[in-house]
Structure formats: C-alpha cells, structure tokens
Amino acid sequence: MRERPRFMALATAEITTSNDFGPAVGLSCRECGTRYPLGPSFACIECFGPLEVAYTWSGPDFDGAAPVTREQIAAGPANIWRYRALLPVPADVAAKPNLAPGWTKLVKADNLARELGLRSLHVKDDSGNPTHSFKDRVVAIALEAARTFGFHTLSCSSTGNLAGAVTAAAARAGLDACVFIPADLEEPKIVMASVYGGRLVGIEGTYDEVNRFCSELIGDPLGDRWGFVNVNLRPYYAEGSKTLAYEIAEQLGWRIPDQIVIPVASGSQLTKIDKGFKELIKLGLVEDKPYKIFAAQAEGCSPVSAAFKAGREVVQPVKPRTIAKSLAIGNPADGPYVLDIARRTAGAVEDVTDAEIVDAVRLLARTEGIFAETAGGVTVGVLKKLTEKGLLDPEAETVVLNTGDGLKTLDAVASGARPTAVIRPSLDAFRTAVVENS
C-alpha cells in the first residue's frame, strides 16, 4: 500500500452533475481496481493508488465491439477529437472553444536513420501543437473535465510547457488561469505562460516542491473550484497522452511500431502510450503484435533509469540538475509503472548527459530540419545510445518522440548556434570571411 498523499481529494463524488464523459464509465484504481464515479478525484480511498478512467471496454466482460471504426476516425477532424469516441469527452467536444491540438506530423526520418544505422525511423513531432508541446493534448481533455465539473479556474504545477498550455487553453475557453512553476525556468516559457493573461506564480523551489504546494492548495478554500489539470483532474488529463499512441498507429497505416523511445518526466505519458497501444489491439483497430517501449531520461534527473539499471522496483527520488528542465521531475509519480512497462515489453530505460542532449538536438536539426526542445535531445540522444549499445534492433520499425520546441530552450544550443560570420555587404568581404574560411 502506498503512503497516503497528505492533501488528497478523496474519491467521493463530491460534485455530481449531469456528467457527459462519452465512453468513460467511471474511475478505477490502478492498484486495487476499486471503482468510483466520474469526479474530480485522483487517488483511491482504499489503497491511495492513482485513479484511471475506465471505459465501456475496460473490463474483462467487454463484448469486443469497438465504439468506432478506422473509417470513422479518418473522417474526423485533423486533431485529437478524431479519437473522441476513445476519450473521456462528450461527442460535441470539438464544438466548444479549445486549442484543437494533435494530429502532429509523423516525420519519416531517413537522414537520421542513415546516420544512426537504422532501417526505418519516424519522429513523432509534437512541437507542431498550438503551444508547441505535447501538453496541449492533455490540457484539452482536462479543460473539458473542468467545464463539466463547473470549475472556474484552470491551474497546474508545471516545468514550463504545461503552464503555457494551460494559460492558452484557459484564455480561449474563457476560464481564469493560475499556474505554478519553479522560479528558475527558461525565459521563453515564462513569457509564454504570462502572455495569455492568466496569473503565473513562480515558486522558489524545485518542480517537486511546486507540486506539493499545489496538493496543499487543493485542500484549502483558496483553491475551491479550481481544476488542477495534473492533480485533481489528473485521471482525465493523463488520457490525453493516449492520442500520441493512436496517431502514431494511424499514421503508420494502422500499425503499432516495433519499438518506440519516449521521454520520462512523471512517467505518465509513457504509461498512457502503452495503454493506447493496448486499447487499439483490444478494440481490433490494429493487429496484435509485440512492441518494445524504451524510456529516456536526462542523466541529471534519472531516478527511473537508475532503478532500471540497478534492477530495483523502487524509484528513489533525486534532486534534478539538468538542462532538460521539462523532464526535471525528481520524484516521478509513475516511475514504478515505467519500470514495469520497460521490463514487460523487453525495452529499457536509458539516460544521456547534458552534452549528449545538446549534440542530439543539433543532430536532429541538421538531419531532419526539426528543432527540438532539450527533451527531444533526450529521446534522440537515448535512441543513439541504445542503438550503439545494441539494445535497439536496427532492422525494426522505430519511432522516437519529440515532445517540445527548440525555441523554448534556446540557451541550450545558443552558444554553438551563431552566424558563420558578420560582414559588410560586399562580395570581397563574403569571399574573405566565408568562402575562404569554409
């Protein structure tokens, strides 16, 4: 049994409305399976395990009839709402003001594949989302839940990308926003999270301290009727990451890749991509086949990688120290599940240094024209390292995730990304400074 969170919103249906969560039928404890009604709750009363959304197809009694066909999905909009029949949202979700994230490019990365010695590689590039990170996916689902529960303020603890995704989504939806970040974040993320007009509060501390503060705030009257997307709305929020799995499979021609490299911050995204693949198989939307999930961390915040390499089941918290700030969660809530999944699928968990992260950002940029955030440097760096170590099969169909945008972590590459030369506008100056120097 887990330690009980200090300021836990218990899983009673405190707020009962005429909820419409589409195919979702309840919440279910990931640890003990106890079922709860759909509400703004996130931890089990019985065992304090995390709650997940349960669907009509979740149980063993499922009759095998998929709620949607490939053709219906393909006829849907070019965003995550094409999968609304598989998400905890009402059928008319696309008609309400939201940022309509998703359906980002799956880029066939032949140049990078050649450089790494891989036969088939795709980059799932989530920098194409409205606020340029995968967080727009999870926020869109949480926003819909917040509306249903009648919350007036959208909130979160964030390592940066989430703050911008929340304030942008709240602006468009007409909700208030109040978001919390470590005070030492990258400048672009601070400006972006502020510009949409919500309140942005810097906390003197790590992300883990920001997160603890938010848990306290939920239990306080100050946070009354606030939807913290990654705390009391977490079961809904987390489901948004399943859309990465759905899109990758659909974009590959309704096929699950053989192996995939996914970044790990809290670990939620990785567990939900695994859940998404399993759902597609269960619903008959793709063929059943084995796949390997590889998890990527920055060495300066690699508690899951350390546990994996040591053969441990327990993830020991660390104090983060890495340029990959969007992954800098020292006490990852879903770390144990990441270990389970990596081991069950015969994948691995690996980490790379800050220098390897920068090299990988530049490698991806110069081979594929994709400018990734440091988190993308982590996944591409781990892809490279796993290939060199022989842990990835170079003949297998491989996907690597880029979850954010290089413009948000400019400082990481700025020192090595300068003009070749600065010259007067003359051919002589060009000849001397550029041509004869190259």
Add this chain to the structure above:
Amino acid sequence: MRERPRFMALATAEITTSNDFGPAVGLSCRECGTRYPLGPSFACIECFGPLEVAYTWSGPDFDGAAPVTREQIAAGPANIWRYRALLPVPADVAAKPNLAPGWTKLVKADNLARELGLRSLHVKDDSGNPTHSFKDRVVAIALEAARTFGFHTLSCSSTGNLAGAVTAAAARAGLDACVFIPADLEEPKIVMASVYGGRLVGIEGTYDEVNRFCSELIGDPLGDRWGFVNVNLRPYYAEGSKTLAYEIAEQLGWRIPDQIVIPVASGSQLTKIDKGFKELIKLGLVEDKPYKIFAAQAEGCSPVSAAFKAGREVVQPVKPRTIAKSLAIGNPADGPYVLDIARRTAGAVEDVTDAEIVDAVRLLARTEGIFAETAGGVTVGVLKKLTEKGLLDPEAETVVLNTGDGLKTLDAVASGARPTAVIRPSLDAFRTAVVENS
C-alpha cells in the same frame, strides 16, 4: 518601364532540363506579358518587370476545365501538397524530403470578434508551420524548383523567418544552405537559422542592403548554382503564398471571405493571396463574389501605407525602424501591386505603432490563446484600427492572418509578461502575494 536591376539574371533558359513543373507552362512578365520558358529567372528582358508562373489556365483561351476537383483536394495530404495540381511542382512532390508545411488552423475567433465588435472573424494561424512561420510554404515550392534546376545550395536574403525556413528545408532535403540576414536580428531567429547546420551570414546593414548584396552574388561565380529562393527562384517561391488563399477558402467551406487583413513586407504574399482567390473563382472551385483586401504595415516601416493614404501610385523607400522586424522591408518590390489591389477591391492600407503592435499581440493571446509574432500584432492591430475607423464592415465575414510565432519575438512582450509573483511554496505566501493583491 522599371529601372533595370543591376545584377539581373536574364530570363533566358540558361539551364534546360527535363523540367516537370506540373501545370506550369512558362514564366510571364507581370508588366508586359512577355512569355519565357520555365527557368531560374525573375525579371523580364523587355521591361524589367517581375516574372510570374503561368499555368494552363492563365490565358484568356482557358477552356474552363479545372485541373482538380474539391473532392480530390480534400482527399490529399494535410499540407500544401493537397493543392499540387495548382502549383508549379511535379505530381510526386510530396514523396521527396521536404517539411510538408501548410494546412494550418483557421481559428474561429469568437472572443476576439466580441471584443472588437465583429460578427464573424477567423484567424489564419501560420505559426503552426514546421519552422513556425508562413515562410515554410514559399520555401517548399522554391526547394522543388532548386532540385529541378540542379542547384546545390539554397540561399536567401531574410528578415529572419525565411532564414530558418531555408536552412531547415535544406537540411531535410540534403542541400547546402547559405543564408543572409541583417546582423541585428532577434536572437531566437539567429539561433534557429543556425541550428540546422547551414551557413548563416550576418550583414551589417538593413534588409534592403542584404537583398542588394544577394542580387550581386547571383551575378558572381561565387553564387554559381545557388538557388536564392526569393531572388532567382522568386517566381516559384512566391506561388507558395497562394496556398494561404486556397486553405482559407477550403476551410471556410469553399468560400472566399468578404474581407481579409494581410501583412505587407515585400507585398508578395498579399498579391499572391489575391491571385489565389482569383484562380479559385476562375477554376470554378468557389463562387465568384467580391472581396476586400486590407494591407497592414508597422508605422516604423510603412511606405505602402503612406503611399495609399497620400493617393500616390509610387512607393517611396524608407529606412525601417520597428519591432516588427519580419516586416521591415523599406523598399517593397510588390508595393505598387499592393496599392492596386487594395484600391481595386475597395480595401485599404493601414499601419500601427510599435505600442499598438504589442497591445495587439497581447489581445490575441488573451482572447484566443494564440501567441503571435510582432507581424501578427501588426495585422490584429490594423484589424482593430480599421474596425474603429469604420473601414471594415463589422457584419462581414473577416479573416486576419498571423504569419509567425511569438516565441521568435519574445523581447517585444517580455517586459509586460512576467510572473504575477515569486513566492516560497506556502499557502500563506500565496495568500499574501497573490490572492490579496488581485
């Protein structure tokens, strides 16, 4: 007759290949109509007017049979290649490595419409492109022409966004890149243009001086077999902007909006959006109807707006001084055409101050969750000003363009986009610093 450009590549078919430019049948002088074969040339031998791509449907003898149906377009990919039958590219263009830009969101902007008193407003948000500006569209067409002409290096003069679009596209296509920018550009644009691995050369001077330098380089052996996307490939490059018109019409349900606000740098984009609308009408893909085109400039670089307001036909060059650096072209090549189009369609040309630009960036962000570059502040600011002046019809269907991304012009809004407070992680601190202050 125009002044002959000093270093003009004459419009002879210097390079003859088995060119495949799809429906394109030649180049045609915009001024005198003289026809040329498809080649890397951009100015007319007879009158020094600019060359444009001519199509099977360009002439008066066109038989009215559209080369493509709405249904065929809708079945195409979610990028500009869905319109390949209307562009100077081969039918297999999508299969070659490129950034696959376009099909960006047309956002229904009800919040902003309400704030401005408009009935129906959409934002065409081109920040969703691969390098987060509309330039990916024009570069994609120029890249294909560069490949066809056998050029080994992709180049440009740029106010910033184009440099990144060119180096990214070249990286993915496996071409060399060497791009030229004013040395005083915004940091994010410098880093982005460098990270893809091409050569980036800063020029001590304005964009107009950079542009003149590139024209010299084309005439020099140093620039041999270089494709300058916006000089010797300009006829192809410019056609990429037509896709904005196609997408807007298709996304509105195959309908041209009543009025549209477009930013003006060189003026090329605006003239090509007009061309795109006219083509859709001629080809029977939309109903014929009048539309008004409004052009937007920053006051600190408003030569076209000044000419419009003075009732002049001639655009007098200015020395730019504005935070909207991506629009800072003091001697806009297509300025006279912009004047023609604004007058012919009963539109207007208007400008806004730097302060109004910043206000408009923030207005768009807080109403719609879209973080625009300063150029988007120019169009939204002009939209607001034209509405207040009564020059825009508040009942008419209106579209405003955002052509770039706020992350590239952070400095413009950074001073006003700070955290509400920075506090210790405690409820007391939050109560004191945030709740009681708001």
